[in-house]
Amino acid sequence: MSTRAFGSRIQRNIDPQLLRGEGSFVDDIPLANALHVAFVRSPFARARINSIDVTAACTHPGVAAVYTCDNIGDLDLELPLLIPHSSMTDARTQRPLARGDVYYVGQTVAMVVAVDRYTAEDAAALVDVDYDPLEVEIDLEKAILDGSPLVHPTHPNNIAAHLVQVSGNPDRAIAEAEHVTRVRVQVDRSTAAAMECRAVAAIFDRVTGELTVWDGTQAPLSVRGGLASILNIDEDKVRVIAPNVGGGFGQKVLLFYPDELLVPFAARHLGRPVKYIEDRRENFVGSTQERTQIHTIELYAKKTGEVLALRDSFLHDTGAFIPYGIAVAQVASTSIAGPYRIPNIWVEFKAVYTPTVPVTPYRGCGRPHACFAIERAMDQLADDLGLDRFEIRRRNLIGDDEFPKLREGLLFADGLPVSLDSGQYHKALEMLHDKLDVANFAAEQQKAREAGRHLGLGMAFYVEGTGLGPYEGGHIKIHPITGKVYVNTGLTSQGQGHDTVFAQIVSDQLGVKVEDVILVEGDTKAFDWGVATFASRAAVVSGNAIHKSALIVRNKTLTAAANMLEASADDIELRDGAAWVKGTDRQVSLAAVATATNPLRYAFNESAKAATQFAPASRHDGPALGEGQAPGLEATDYYSPPCATWAYGVHGAILEVDPEICSVKVRRYVCIHDCGNMINPMIVEGQVMGGIAQGIGGAMYERIEFDTDGNMINANFVDFLVPYATEVPQVEILHLETPSPLNPLGVKGVGEAGCIPVGAVIASGIDDALRPFGAAPFQHIPITPSMIYAAVTGG
Ligand code: MCN
Structure with missing residues (x-):
């Protein structure tokens, strides 16, 4: 390995798979015997709900369940305020299924679960909701005027938050200025347009009590934490997997969309796999937007x-x-x-x-x-x-x-x-x-x-x-059999190419080919701690965490290889998947070093006369590590910017x-x-x-x-x-x-x-x-x- 991988133009290793159409998105996950979801959504921007009659929907052939706010137990809650701030009072968040009032066209009012999506849609059309529509003001500038209809009666003039920030002494500078330019600008509302809209599927195993959720999310670990606490399941029994996501652009990092809670809830309640694939129109009216x-x-x-x-x-x-x-x-x-x-x-x-x-x-x-x-x-x-x-x-x-x-x-x-x-x-x-x-x-x-x-x-x-911040982490392990390097993180990629860049960081430190570094992300079983992909943070936060972990593994590798090759660690270099005594042809493969740092494997290999090409260092009976070093060529570290x-x-x-x-x-x-x-x-x-x-x-x-x-x-x-x-x-x-x-x-x-x-x-x-x-x-x-x-x- 003479060239540095960091800084090189290396093609993203996920692209061939995606370009051949071999990606696996949530809708591609095969789920035998799955039930499918359709939502009843508000047709009004603001209305009072007088009643919801689900009788016809419940008796429609093929329907497994119809949920409203009245039969979802602990899920009938206001969803968490993710980032509190003193400029807001009584910040309003959504309920999974509307209770009493609806606040925008597209808000989820009821959820139908049926044998297939067609049946679920047909039954959703049978849910009879009696609304009293209320007056609305859509225009942003008019919404704050006295007398404008209120979205939430709790918030006069529709003001959710008001904040003034000051740097320096503007009043004095304004008095000294010789010219003022004043401009009014407006940016209108837009939305992300991912290839797969949002999607959730879930299985609950009644024997083990384990919940597995496939979610096109940017934040699997955060989804896991929230699901565990809201559904009252041990975190270790909840596994969230974000497979290929097909673009998120921020829209897929909200915690929580109603479906992200309701689908796992229904899977547990009904004891059957449940799946919801948002369609494009639902994505427009039901998933978050930005800009105005x-x-x-x-x-x-x-x-x-x-x-x-x-x-x-x-x-x-x-x-x-x-x-x-x-x-x-x-x-x-x-x-x-x-x-x-x-x-x-x-x-x-x-x-x-x-x-x-x-x-x-x-x-x-x-x-x-x-x-x-x-x-x-x-x-x-x-x-x-x-x-x-x-x-x-x-x-x-x-x-x-x-x-x-x-x-x-x-x-x-x-x-x-x-x-x-x-x-x-x-x-x-x-x-x-x-x-x-x-x-x-x-x-x-x-x-x-x-x-x-x-x-x-x-x-x-x-x-x-x-x-x-706040932080991300990375676990790195050199595999004892193959010498391949596994990097686990708590993040997930929506198309940013993390598997390639993180491999580049590790490749330089451990002297292995980029293609021999395998990133495991987007699965809560892969790594236990982390936050999410947002704020252009993966390179900075996870990149540095992985770099720090790689340095620890590098040092362990140098120590172990030095023991095995009876050289000083300063004289060892890592390249071409092996540790070399500098300037000589004496080397030992990283797989062999990893094997020698694991006491059991080492003993097994020795007794089986497997290909251990070295003599153990004299001060070690078996494992080649230094005093106090944990077994295995692996390490976990974190970075907090x-x-x-x-x-x-x-x-x-x-x-x-x-x-x-x-x-x-x-x-x-x-x-x-x-x-x-x-x-x-x-x-x-x-x-x-x-x-x-x-x-x-x-x-x-x-x-x-x-x-x-x-x-x-x-x-x-x-x-x-x-x-x-x-x-x-x-x-x-x-x-x-x-x-x-x-x-x-x-x-x-x-x-x-x-x-x-x-x-x-x-x-x-x-x-x-x-x-x-x-x-x-x-x-x-x-x-x-x-x-x-x-x-x-x-x-
Ligand atoms: N990178 C690099 N060198 C740097 C900085 C970054 O090589 N100095 C690489 C990173 O390693 C990573 C990519 O560039 O592979 C983007 O890195 P980063 O800026 O850290 O952003 P994140 O990976 O955290 O991704 C989040 C960011 C955000 S906030 C949005 S929104 C967005 C974006 O990424 N959504 C995307 N890019 C996207 N790209 C795709 N294809 N799909 C989305 O949903």
Whole structure:
């Protein structure tokens, strides 16, 4: 092993299987004799339930059970508030099945379990629910007005939380400012679109009392813990497996969706396997969404463009329930100053209940909103002061020597003060400037205009707090027979390629091939402790945990091999799956070392005259380990990050707007990106590309639409427009690698980065293209053809 695996472009080893269609998703799990679930969902955004009559449904042939809030025992509870915060009082969370009232169209009211899905659906249609519909207000700005209908009578003006955060002394800076730029921006609601929607299947073994659950979740260990406590089963008797998940994007990390509790409950209650596969429409109306925020942001600056203070006040739509507390709004508010020095910040938000699908983090989690607000404001400030958009940023970007940049008073989602740990922001900006050939663009744009074509250049910078705690762990074991290395973690992958990157980390430490490292994740039997995949944290938190475990195993291996080869541990090197005395041809395979560190196996192998190619070290009768070392070449360790580590990047695009048909074609898209040391640049680029594709959706296509009664009117892929490959541009990605000083591997997260600045880039580019029309800046995404039509026709 002469080359380092860490930092290499190694293809993801799961891809061939997935590309051949051989992945195993929840719906692929064969479950003999399984029952199937259909839900009765609320047709009203807000209503009182007078009665639920299940008689006809219960007697429908093939129905095993019909559940309402009245026959689910301990499950008739308000689900946990996952992240409490002092800015909220009496935070409202959902019940698995509605009791008394419904709060959004799609809320689960009853669950039918039957021999097959068709029968379950037919029976669900027979459940007779008598509702008294109530008045609703869907509009976020109107929802907070006095007299607006309340989602929860407990919360006047529909305010779920109100928080003001201050850094520095904004009042004094505002008084000193020579110019103020004020911008109102809006980001509309969107949703994740995984390949397999959410899905749960469960078996309960009445003899052993063991519950096995297959769940397309991002958090198997957390699901296990919750199921055990809510269903009152020993944790060791609950096994949760997340097989291939097909994308989660934050939507699959909620604890709990009703089905995640009700399906295992029914499996235990009925003594039969039970399965629920959410369909696409249910995913739209029943699984959480994100994005709607309306910001009014003000930049107080000197005439030279140096920003002295920022004020931002925004409304955040929480939907009908707030299981994640203020996480999304808090991330937005603490990311609002972006990569800029801005020493004085005042930021306020109100999280507002609306009678719509609950809002929880979706890839980006508040950062796309913050980026859209600050970057649109920066573009406007540049215009106001007659400065170039790159120049305004040059004058405000944090310098390399200013890190760590603490924003005292702003507490990030981990409850700790925002502190940007490292970066080369100016260099990134100039790389974009060069790569896009900005110096020559004005001439190209002019020439195109003369030919009746409208080119625009857009750009936006972003920062991203990644790698949140509290911790993750990793167990590593070199197998005594094969010498293969098993790595177990508590995480699960939804397509991020963890099996390859974690193998790269281990491969270097133990001198084995990447393909000889086998990751076992997504199964609570594999590892007992851990949290979940979210917040772009696997590389930082699990990566470092696995690195630490690998170091322990490495040291054990060196000690044992030194004993076996009668050399000093300092003279041993690990490569090619063996331990070598440096500079000689004396070696012993890792399998043999692992065998020798296990007393029983060693004795067995010796007596059987198996292939033990060594003499035991004289001070050991058998096992080759050092004094006090535990048997086996294995170890477990954990990593807990001190705080978030901040990745960043700057994107730019050259696009063309056709004012006749109001279309936008992205001609070039350039991304300069820095996530610290890259474990696998190919995977990093895949992550960035995927994020940009989602960002393109959010910038121009994807918007969840509600009518005034709260019905989602585009809950399908015909009307909710996910971009196809034809809409996603070829992206030119350039990397910077500024190591994070906060963790041993020097890594920062990347999983959400791509999507963050895209809306701001596209808006900036369309503004630039349409300057000849005197159009007002685009401050609202997604930007639709009708918005472009209004801009070019002055409508
Ligand atoms: N990586 C790397 N070098 C770095 C940083 C990361 O090689 N310096 C690699 C990691 O090892 C990992 C991948 O890039 O294989 C993403 O790493 P990380 O940023 O740690 O993110 P997570 O693995 O924790 O994944 C979560 C993140 C989030 S929050 C969302 S949302 C998202 C995303 O990942 N959802 C995804 N990317 C997704 N990709 C797919 N295919 N599907 C999803 O649901």
